[in-house]
Amino acid sequence: MADGTSTARADVKTGHCLCGSVRYEVRGTLRPVVNCHCVQCRQTHGHFIGYTSAEREDLVLTEETGLRWYRSSEKARRGFCTVCGGSLFWDPAEGSSIAIAAGTLDPPTGLQTVRHIFVAEKGDYYEIEDDLPQFPGTMRGNPL
Template identity: 40%
Template structure:
């Protein structure tokens, strides 16, 4: 069972499903919202239980981002045309048992760091 929450505990989430696609996102939106790199994994919507008042921000025509309006924790990413939801690995209680599989949107990464872990990189 994977369990997580926002900083203040107002929003909690859990899944018994095996998360997929553990990644580090370097896109400009994730950098601006998280202050750096955003790590996440996803599960089918039907396998994710969320409790608490998630605020959703329509970040683009294709996706929305879920966060806690009380403490500001950025917790979820949801494409409008997919049946999965990504959740923040930084909000998950250890141990997660997960390993990062890839870095995504590396063409947009900040110029103040290098990716040097040898994990697959995608533009």
């Protein structure tokens, strides 16, 4: 606030990597969780990953000493901690939002998983056994 006082906002969510060398706040709305089964996510995380997302302007890094970015493709870069190896962000080159690994958020998140994407690339060592919608590739063009 302009007068130097601050108030806690109910919609602020916090999160961090395993060691705390990357900490963040989300000061806005988080999208429901989408499980991504693409090859890059499985190689980055060791398994499929649940991502939420927020507007890039709503993500505030409160500690970033360990944060580094890896350009994983022409379409996006991935943010990770160089100290503990935690993978936190998927930042697309286009658009105004950034994906946040849902497991890095502090509970309670209040989020729900709503779908699976890139199921055509899922690993052969597991099955998707819930009743959530599944998409062979991206969910673009499919409303939440």
